[in-house]
Amino acid sequence: MTSPTDHAGSVQRRLLGLLLIPLALLLAGGILLDYTIVIRPIPAAYDQALVNAALGIAAHVEVDANGHVTADLSQQADTLLRSDRYDAVYYLVSGPDGGYLAGDRDLPVAPGDPRKPTYRDTEFRGDPIRVASDRVPTAAGVVTVSVAETLHKRERARRRVLVSLVGTDLLQLGATLLLAWIGVRYGLRPLRALRDQIAARSARDLAPLDLAPVPGEVRPLVRALNRLLATVREAAEAQQRFLADAAHQLRTPLGGIQAQLELLAHDPGAAPLRDRVRALHEGSRRAAHTANQLLALARAEPSAVVAGDIRPVDLKALVTDAVATQFDRALAAHQDLGAETEPVHVAASDWLLRELLANLLDNALAYTQAGGHVTVRCGADGAGAFLEVEDNGPGIPPALRGRVRERFYRLPGSRGNGCGLGLAIVDGIARLYGAELGIDEGADGRGTRVRVRFAHRLA
Amino acid sequence: MRILVVEDDALVADAICRGLGRSGFAVDHVGSAEHAEAALELEHFDLAIIDIGLPGADGLALVRRLRAAGRALPVLILTARDGLADRVDALDLGADDYLVKPFELPELAARSRALIRRMRSVASARLAIGELALDLAARSAHVGGDPLELTRREWSILECLALQAGRVVAKDRLLQAIAGWDEEISHNAIEVYVSRLRAKLGAAAAIHTVRGIGYRLDDVAH
Numbered sequence: 001m002t003s004p005t006d007h008a009g010s011v012q013r014r015l016l017g018l019l020l021i022p023l024a025l026l027l028a029g030g031i032l033l034d035y036t037i038v039i040r041p042i043p044a045a046y047d048q049a050l051v052n053a054a055l056g057i058a059a060h061v062e063v064d065a066n067g068h069v070t071a072d073l074s075q076q077a078d079t080l081l082r083s084d085r086y087d088a089v090y091y092l093v094s095g096p097d098g099g100y101l102a103g104d105r106d107l108p109v110a111p112g113d114p115r116k117p118t119y120r121d122t123e124f125r126g127d128p129i130r131v132a133s134d135r136v137p138t139a140a141g142v143v144t145v146s147v148a149e150t151l152h153k154r155e156r157a158r159r160r161v162l163v164s165l166v167g168t169d170l171l172q173l174g175a176t177l178l179l180a181w182i183g184v185r186y187g188l189r190p191l192r193a194l195r196d197q198i199a200a201r202s203a204r205d206l207a208p209l210d211l212a213p214v215p216g217e218v219r220p221l222v223r224a225l226n227r228l229l230a231t232v233r234e235a236a237e238a239q240q241r242f243l244a245d246a247a248h249q250l251r252t253p254l255g256g257i258q259a260q261l262e263l264l265a266h267d268p269g270a271a272p273l274r275d276r277v278r279a280l281h282e283g284s285r286r287a288a289h290t291a292n293q294l295l296a297l298a299r300a301e302p303s304a305v306v307a308g309d310i311r312p313v314d315l316k317a318l319v320t321d322a323v324a325t326q327f328d329r330a331l332a333a334h335q336d337l338g339a340e341t342e343p344v345h346v347a348a349s350d351w352l353l354r355e356l357l358a359n360l361l362d363n364a365l366a367y368t369q370a371g372g373h374v375t376v377r378c379g380a381d382g383a384g385a386f387l388e389v390e391d392n393g394p395g396i397p398p399a400l401r402g403r404v405r406e407r408f409y410r411l412p413g414s415r416g417n418g419c420g421l422g423l424a425i426v427d428g429i430a431r432l433y434g435a436e437l438g439i440d441e442g443a444d445g446r447g448t449r450v451r452v453r454f455a456h457r458l459a
Numbered sequence: 460m461r462i463l464v465v466e467d468d469a470l471v472a473d474a475i476c477r478g479l480g481r482s483g484f485a486v487d488h489v490g491s492a493e494h495a496e497a498a499l500e501l502e503h504f505d506l507a508i509i510d511i512g513l514p515g516a517d518g519l520a521l522v523r524r525l526r527a528a529g530r531a532l533p534v535l536i537l538t539a540r541d542g543l544a545d546r547v548d549a550l551d552l553g554a555d556d557y558l559v560k561p562f563e564l565p566e567l568a569a570r571s572r573a574l575i576r577r578m579r580s581v582a583s584a585r586l587a588i589g590e591l592a593l594d595l596a597a598r599s600a601h602v603g604g605d606p607l608e609l610t611r612r613e614w615s616i617l618e619c620l621a622l623q624a625g626r627v628v629a630k631d632r633l634l635q636a637i638a639g640w641d642e643e644i645s646h647n648a649i650e651v652y653v654s655r656l657r658a659k660l661g662a663a664a665a666i667h668t669v670r671g672i673g674y675r676l677d678d679v680a681h
Contacts, residue, residue, distance in 0.1 A: 244540050248512050251539035255561030256470030262564050263477050288561045320672050324627035327669055338670025375671070 011191065015184045020177055027173040034165050042157050043130075046149075050132035051117045053081060054145040057091055058136040061101075061143050069095045069140045071102040086156065087149040090124060096141025109133050109146045124148060190215040194222065202310075206233040239304040247295050254288040286419070293421040296355050297407070300428035309349035312458050315378035315387055316341040318350075322357045323376055326365060334370040342379035345458040348433045353387075356429040359422040360389040360450050366418060368393035368447070385457040392447035401439040426452065460575050461485040461503065465495040465521065466510040466537065471560070475508065478564035479571065490514075492521040499525070504532055505575045508567075511538040511549070519548055526553040533574040537562070573625045580622065588624045589678040590663040593617070602663040609659065612637045616652050620666065620676035629673040 061071045071093040073081070082089045092107035094100060110120035110133040117134045124131075131148040193213050208226040211219065261281035264270050270277055298304060323339045330337035346353075357376070364374045368391040377388045396404055396411065403409050405427040408420040423437075430437045435454045442449045462479055466472040467490045476486045487502070489495050492513050499507070507525070511518035522534055536549040539560040549557050555574050558567060580586040586593040592601045598614055600607040609617065619636040620628055630646050637652075638644050653674055657666050667675045 248539040251560040252468045252471060252512070255539065256468055256474055258561045259474030259478060259564055260470060263474055263481070266481070285561075320627070320629065323669060323672055324675075327627060327667070327675065331667065336670065338672070340671050 012188050019180045031169040050147045053147045054134040058145045063138050063140045067140045086152040090148045092146045094144045250291045258284045290419045296425045312345045313348050313350045316343050319376045319378050336373045340377045344380045344385045346385045346454045352429050356426050359426050363422050364389045364391040380457045384454040386453045388451035390442045390449040395448050460505045463504040463507045464488045482568040492516040506533050508535045522552045533578045586621050624676050627669050627675045
């Protein structure tokens, strides 16, 4: 499963990717550059020290009258030369003929260049060494002075530079990336606020979004959204007005016809036609009922619902009213109608819930036999508030409990003169409020229990 | 008992006038809010039945004007609309009851009778429900001229039910009617008082139990 966001990616991820990866590469390159720039002069400095030492030794080279070359270093000078905190220091002075004059025999010599000092990395007595050789011209010819040392000092210096340089650079890298990340998060805060504002809204809320906290870049988007919301809102309001007018235009004449036929049924003058008048009266009643149901169904359509209708509804009062309204009918049909209520409120439209409960109760009373019981309940459990009607009538076979919610579906062989819209209306209204319609059998497996379970409760 | 019907639909108006006439009311009919105001100015009526969807000023505006003018006559609103707004508006504006079209004529007659009875009981402190007669000032009840022996609490319950005759009265409401400040009375006690009342009323009036909610006092003829 890929959601649309997978394709577009998140702006934050893109920004972070575009910022952090190049920044990290740049800083890594910087570290490399720093390293080479700082590390490279280190050997040169130590090499220079070796050459200086060689020059110092060369000062002791003397040529006597016979053209005999000597290099006489006192014990003191020798000790001074060799004293070093970290490294072993060696030297060798060789005459113009290559003969040994002073120092350590067998010390390797860097290949010659008479004009400038030369260097060589090699090994001596098992340790790696660096040798600097300088050639000193004397009256008796060129004397070669070589000075060498082991590499501990150089290694140490390189390590210290590495640690301090790379350490600070890595710290800088970390700080830069962190700042970039914080900046991006902070910069995108208005977008997240907008997202939360939208997420916190009810699906039925058609009020415009607040433009004030929206950054300029997305403002046109939010404006377009607000225009769309306004269009939907106007359409819903127009739909409501239309339905209200339609209700008026349908019910007024139907009410007139029904009342006139009712009068006619009792008119002594119409006695010979009584059966036909009664049939007409019943027919007009059915037409009125169907018109009412169709209007209710249309008004339960999500497109016709305006959010402003939603208020806290007292379910206990709703149940009490519904039972009181239908009490005469139950009395006449010798049915025991009652209620079991707990005080509980839900957020909904009062009259749509009235419509819902009236339909549930109408079904129960229509299909329950004389002497049967019908009980309306409201209350709440952990999950939320519920509203239910239970009867001990004929019940609905489990296989058909899904179908009875369909519009105009009637149970095979059912009595009464319903139009098959009752449960479709209940289902439609329940869906508006995210409530769930459950159809089960009643207590001890008899009859029907229809429960509307809300996902919330107020107080 | 005289009723003014304010309804612009001829078919409905005619049915209401005939139906209520057959139930023993004297009925006058006008087709607009303006005519209704003129009629109420000239004559005395016990009840106005007003349709919301009138041409010109609508029924709600008429109720508002009547109440603003200090007229206390009971008003029953008729409407072909549903939805909460109209209902709330109508009752807030001072209408006493509300019926949605299409309605059954006996229902309209019963509600009209109840409204008029309530209005008259306020004016005269007397209440008649079929054979049962209550004198609210003397706190006494008669059935067919014979006085009923009632305890203080039985009387309070009967009065409460009678003032709302034909309507369901919640048990809590009855509890409030009989409970003193310092007394705790249970729902079961209410049942005991009601069963005694039933025995004393006999066939004169019926007190129906509305399971889980309360009771309803009905005229046996109803």
